[in-house]
Amino acid sequence: MTVHYREKIIALWITFLLGTLFHTQLGLMPIFHGLPVVESHKATSINDISGIMWLMLGFFVLPILAIIFTAFFESKRYRIIHFGLTVFYSVMNLLHIILDLFVQPILWYQITLMVLLFLVGLLLNLVAFQWIKLSSNRNKEQEIFTKAHS
Known part of the structure; x- marks a missing residue:
């Protein structure tokens, strides 16, 4: 049975991004319409909101890049970075x-x-860790195969 770690990882990242988008929209839509938002600290100017938006963009872009890189790269180094x-x-x-x-x-639907x-x-941590181990298992299997056919 073949386990497709890359496909699982991509599906989990997409699920995470869709959930993050929904979570973000629930919190940000009032800001865009000039309505008060329940938050732990109030933005005092548009610059405060702009900074938050850049951080949120970064938080969203890294998984997008992870999806792309996972589709194209399988190196052990990438797998370790991805797991991190x-x-x-x-x-x-958390x-x-x-x-x-x-x-x-407290907005329980957000929680x-x-x-x-x-x-x-x-679950993404687990699958990413298994993907790292797969690389080691493949190398061991290839060594055994090479020795057996030498």
Whole structure:
């Protein structure tokens, strides 16, 4: 049975991005319409909002790049870097859940979505780790095959 780690990783990143988009839209749409938003700190000017938007763009672009690179690269080095990225996102999602619990009033639909995204991230960690191990297993199998046919 062939396990397609790259396809699983791409599907999980896309799922994560769709959830992140939904989470972002729930929080940002009021800002775009000049309505008050429940947040832990208020933006005092358009520059504050602009900075947040750049950070959010970066947070969104890294998984997009991970999807592209995963589709085209299989090197051991890339797999390790990719695994580190998945762990970083899991830590960030856990911190996000914790911080969202301090926003008043607590928006439970947002917390539920973030918990789901955190779980998707943990699954992504697992599959990315298995993808790293696959490289080692393939190298060992190739060494055994080469020795047997020498």
